[in-house]
Amino acid sequence: MELQKSPLAPASFPEMPVIDGVQLATRACGIKYQGRTDVLLMAFDEGSTIGGVLTRSLTRSAPVECCQEHLKYGQIRALVVNSGNANAFTGRLGSESVARTVDATATELGCAKENIYIASTGVIGEPLPDERLTSALGDLKVDLSSQNWKAAAEAIMTTDTFAKGASVVTQIDGKKVTINGIAKGSGMIAPDMATMLSFIATDAALPSAVVQSLISRGADLSFNAITVDSDTSTSDTVLLCATGKAGNEIYHDINAPELSDFVDALNILLKDLAHQVVRDGEGATKFVSISVSGAESDAAARKIGLAIANSPLVKTAVAGEDANWGRVVMAVGKSGEHADRDKLSIAMGGVTIAKDGQRVEDFDEAPVAAHMKGQDIDIAVDVGVGSGIATVWTCDLTHGYIEINADYRS
Amino acid sequence: MELQKSPLAPASFPEMPVIDGVQLATRACGIKYQGRTDVLLMAFDEGSTIGGVLTRSLTRSAPVECCQEHLKYGQIRALVVNSGNANAFTGRLGSESVARTVDATATELGCAKENIYIASTGVIGEPLPDERLTSALGDLKVDLSSQNWKAAAEAIMTTDTFAKGASVVTQIDGKKVTINGIAKGSGMIAPDMATMLSFIATDAALPSAVVQSLISRGADLSFNAITVDSDTSTSDTVLLCATGKAGNEIYHDINAPELSDFVDALNILLKDLAHQVVRDGEGATKFVSISVSGAESDAAARKIGLAIANSPLVKTAVAGEDANWGRVVMAVGKSGEHADRDKLSIAMGGVTIAKDGQRVEDFDEAPVAAHMKGQDIDIAVDVGVGSGIATVWTCDLTHGYIEINADYRS
Numbered sequence: 001m002e003l004q005k006s007p008l009a010p011a012s013f014p015e016m017p018v019i020d021g022v023q024l025a026t027r028a029c030g031i032k033y034q035g036r037t038d039v040l041l042m043a044f045d046e047g048s049t050i051g052g053v054l055t056r057s058l059t060r061s062a063p064v065e066c067c068q069e070h071l072k073y074g075q076i077r078a079l080v081v082n083s084g085n086a087n088a089f090t091g092r093l094g095s096e097s098v099a100r101t102v103d104a105t106a107t108e109l110g111c112a113k114e115n116i117y118i119a120s121t122g123v124i125g126e127p128l129p130d131e132r133l134t135s136a137l138g139d140l141k142v143d144l145s146s147q148n149w150k151a152a153a154e155a156i157m158t159t160d161t162f163a164k165g166a167s168v169v170t171q172i173d174g175k176k177v178t179i180n181g182i183a184k185g186s187g188m189i190a191p192d193m194a195t196m197l198s199f200i201a202t203d204a205a206l207p208s209a210v211v212q213s214l215i216s217r218g219a220d221l222s223f224n225a226i227t228v229d230s231d232t233s234t235s236d237t238v239l240l241c242a243t244g245k246a247g248n249e250i251y252h253d254i255n256a257p258e259l260s261d262f263v264d265a266l267n268i269l270l271k272d273l274a275h276q277v278v279r280d281g282e283g284a285t286k287f288v289s290i291s292v293s294g295a296e297s298d299a300a301a302r303k304i305g306l307a308i309a310n311s312p313l314v315k316t317a318v319a320g321e322d323a324n325w326g327r328v329v330m331a332v333g334k335s336g337e338h339a340d341r342d343k344l345s346i347a348m349g350g351v352t353i354a355k356d357g358q359r360v361e362d363f364d365e366a367p368v369a370a371h372m373k374g375q376d377i378d379i380a381v382d383v384g385v386g387s388g389i390a391t392v393w394t395c396d397l398t399h400g401y402i403e404i405n406a407d408y409r410s
Numbered sequence: 411m412e413l414q415k416s417p418l419a420p421a422s423f424p425e426m427p428v429i430d431g432v433q434l435a436t437r438a439c440g441i442k443y444q445g446r447t448d449v450l451l452m453a454f455d456e457g458s459t460i461g462g463v464l465t466r467s468l469t470r471s472a473p474v475e476c477c478q479e480h481l482k483y484g485q486i487r488a489l490v491v492n493s494g495n496a497n498a499f500t501g502r503l504g505s506e507s508v509a510r511t512v513d514a515t516a517t518e519l520g521c522a523k524e525n526i527y528i529a530s531t532g533v534i535g536e537p538l539p540d541e542r543l544t545s546a547l548g549d550l551k552v553d554l555s556s557q558n559w560k561a562a563a564e565a566i567m568t569t570d571t572f573a574k575g576a577s578v579v580t581q582i583d584g585k586k587v588t589i590n591g592i593a594k595g596s597g598m599i600a601p602d603m604a605t606m607l608s609f610i611a612t613d614a615a616l617p618s619a620v621v622q623s624l625i626s627r628g629a630d631l632s633f634n635a636i637t638v639d640s641d642t643s644t645s646d647t648v649l650l651c652a653t654g655k656a657g658n659e660i661y662h663d664i665n666a667p668e669l670s671d672f673v674d675a676l677n678i679l680l681k682d683l684a685h686q687v688v689r690d691g692e693g694a695t696k697f698v699s700i701s702v703s704g705a706e707s708d709a710a711a712r713k714i715g716l717a718i719a720n721s722p723l724v725k726t727a728v729a730g731e732d733a734n735w736g737r738v739v740m741a742v743g744k745s746g747e748h749a750d751r752d753k754l755s756i757a758m759g760g761v762t763i764a765k766d767g768q769r770v771e772d773f774d775e776a777p778v779a780a781h782m783k784g785q786d787i788d789i790a791v792d793v794g795v796g797s798g799i800a801t802v803w804t805c806d807l808t809h810g811y812i813e814i815n816a817d818y819r820s
Contacts, residue, residue: 145519316815320815326533329469333469402729
């Protein structure tokens with residue numbers, strides 16, 4: 001099955017500048033795919049710090065367990081990623097495979113094991129042929145270069161229809177700081193393939209506790225606010241690494257005013273990458289932004305937003321270009337969060353459709369119908385009980401999703 | 411859009427005997443549909459008791475609020491149901507419409523308002539033209555008959571592709587007792603239409619507190635253990651009514667051994683009706699039973715089961731006749747309930763595919779592949795941490811679902 005590039009893809013992969021202290025290399029190791037790269041080695045200079053956000057799945061993979069363990073130390077020297085095999089639900093074999101990969105990488109780069117991170121994405125339940133990967137480490141080390149960002153984004157793809165990258169320049173204390181990020185998303189052909197991975201690197205100098213706080217908070221507003229089909233991978237991994245080469249002052253409080261430009265730039269980049277994942281959602285033809293206000297808390301607003309975003313009835317209505325506000329009401333009701341039915345209001349494309357619990361009188365459907373025909377759909381809901389707000393993003397549910405996930409047989 | 415009868419429909423509507431103390435009448439009132447019945451009046455003799463289970467949606471409809479209020483009294487004389495308009499998200503107009511219908515019915519039948527129950531299903535957000543219904547009450551009263559069960563099941567359909575009924579005969583204390591039930595499900599064409607309604611009547615003599623306990627417990631094992639697309643209607647209503655005409659002894663404890671045959675028969679009937687709702691799920695081509703064992707509690711097992719049943723990836727895999735156990739693992743992981751990844755086992759069609767956290771060695775896919783080609787699919791999961799069990803039911807996710815919900819425009 002050949003997948004067409006998503007109609008929602010950005011025009012091109014962005015320019016990715018060098019991040020001082022980061023080098024990348026990719027290689028075709030034949031782990032599952034033929035004729036394409038499937039392993040990425042990222043090497044970081046000594047002193048680089050790391051924070052991460054991992055899947056909340058209770059059946060998480062051996063590589064995720066390794067990351068969780070090593071994040072306690074907050075330091076990174078290398079990240080090894082393979083696509084084609086998730087090394088998930090592989091039992092003892094999976095953990096042993098990760099241990100061998102960590103050992104081999106630590107030996108090759110001459111660093112401590114706890115500074116090595118592993119991520120794997122692809123088929124579930126098949127043992128990972130890790131010797132194909134570890135035997136390539138010497139060559140990967142030779143190939144390391146600070147220029148290979150696009151190749152890195154391509155090597156971690158499974159059935160993504162486009163490579164995902166983003167880059168921003170900002171400052172801390174007047175020192176120029178750069179942030180690069182790559183991601184892979186929810187394009188999924190072969191049964192079992194699904195995982196969100198994202199790796200972000202900056203030359204900023206940041207203590208590991210700050211890096212961890214930055215990525216935890218940032219992921220909540222980006223990767224944890226998107227959904228394609230409500231399903232959760234066993235392997236989702238988002239890592240933020242900081243090499244310190246920019247030479248800025250070190251701050252230990254993420255709320256320090258000197259960090260605010262950096263925090264804003266990082267959050268814009270994380271949101272950009274998360275949106276690219278949605279834009280490559282299986283079968284997606286529309287990118288949907290759902291803003292919820294008037295909830296009891298921001299967390300309640302997000303839960304309501306995700307209930308709307310995960311509703312098959314809302315998603316199929318968007319696919320059908322139908323401004324079906326009744327299905328939005330239904331989804332608010334099923335979220336379990338407090339809402340005042342008689343104060344609820346719903347707008348699409350900026351046009352209020354329902355207010356104070358009933359359809360607005362003399363509602364003119366024409367501008368809403370025109371909005372629904374576009375690629376970017378905006379749904380705004382006020383639930384009328386408080387001041388909590390949130391925005392979440394999803395895509396529509398189309399025949400393309402069924403084709404990719406049901407019609408294709410492994 | 412003309413819907414084909416579900417391939418999973420039973421061969422025929424069952425024989426429905428008379429329930430002493432219950433009379434039914436239907437009529438075409440033109441509430442939305444043309445050329446078909448859309449109003450049902452069920453009348454109950456004095457002394458009939460009632461219990462019910464209502465949607466947990468926080469944006470529930472005005473008729474649901476009426477039922478909730480009247481259930482406090484535990485007595486029923488009449489139930490008025492209309493299809494074509496859910497009278498949901500209609501604000502003050504909706505409550506006024508319900509009040510007028512209750513008043514008119516109480517006057518027509520000469521009974522107290524709190525003994526009248528209302529249920530509505532159909533489009534959301536449009537005021538219900540209740541005068542079309544109330545003006546027909548006189549004719550409906552004249553038409554009341556104990557024979558009209560099939561007509562009743564047809565009058566409450568929206569886009570169901572077949573009428574749903576079930577009947578069982580059992581005994582209490584040696585006295586013959588009959589239970590009849592009708593239901594409508596999740597067939598949905600016109601946007602906004604979705605609701606599960608079920609009305610069950612018996613001639614058993616049961617105090618209202620017992621009726622309420624019976625239906626609460628029974629619904630947990632039937633209507634609350636099915637899912638088509640995880641979406642929750644604003645109008646779901648299940649009512650159990652008991653006329654007392656069988657003349658059995660009255661028991662006040664639902665665990666009384668004299669009631670055990672009745673409880674078993676009722677639960678079989680509820681499960682039958684719930685299964686019929688799933689078998690008429692939008693686009694359904696397979697009926698899927700998911701049994702979970704080894705969970706921390708029965709509630710945890712049900713949550714895991716529903717996570718599997720609601721997973722679009724599992725449902726599309728079933729549609730594709732693909733024994734994709736990796737997606738089942740994923741769904742267990744996202745349920746949030748405790749599971750031991752390294753003790754997890756999964757079977758399909760009675761054949762163990764994965765055990766102790768990895769695929770069984772020398773797994774023979776042939777019998778499983780044959781099972782997946784059938785109409786009835788069995789998935790069994792043991793999560794290896796306790797003794798909690800549950801079974802839930804769903805259908806597959808097909809192009810038919812997308813066609814019904816996206817391609818059709820209102």
